[in-house]
Amino acid sequence: MAEKWNYKESCEKAILADYEECTDEYAYNGSYFIKDDKIWIHDLESLCEKMGFTTIQEIKDAGYAFDDWLKYKDLTTSQMEALLAEEEMLDIYAEIGGNGFDNIYLADGMWLTPEGELVGGNNA
Incomplete structure (x- = not known):
């Protein structure tokens, strides 16, 4: 079973990594974080399930910051x-x-x- 992620901590990490918060009524909790045209990933499993992603390349091609997720997820x-x-x-x-x-x-x-x-x- 996947680890339970902490949304508040994920937002703090996005801000630490210089992502900018953008309001969007369709985004999870009404906002998303973006930097260099890449969107911060809060919960990879949920993202893949919702968007139907099955490969890392699909995640990257859709504009999500997979490399940052991988780098910071366990910190x-x-x-x-x-x-x-x-x-x-x-x-x-x-x-x-x-x-x-x-x-x-x-x-x-x-x-x-x-x-x-x-x-x-x-x-x-």
């Missing part, structure tokens, strides 16, 4: 916040010229590691 909101913060630091590292091997000096004794961690002083 709590706190775990998701930590993951998103780490990903943001990795993006910053790449944007400021990180080569994937060396720490980058930021300022005031602070360094950014290739893993996206901030280290300071003698820890660098």
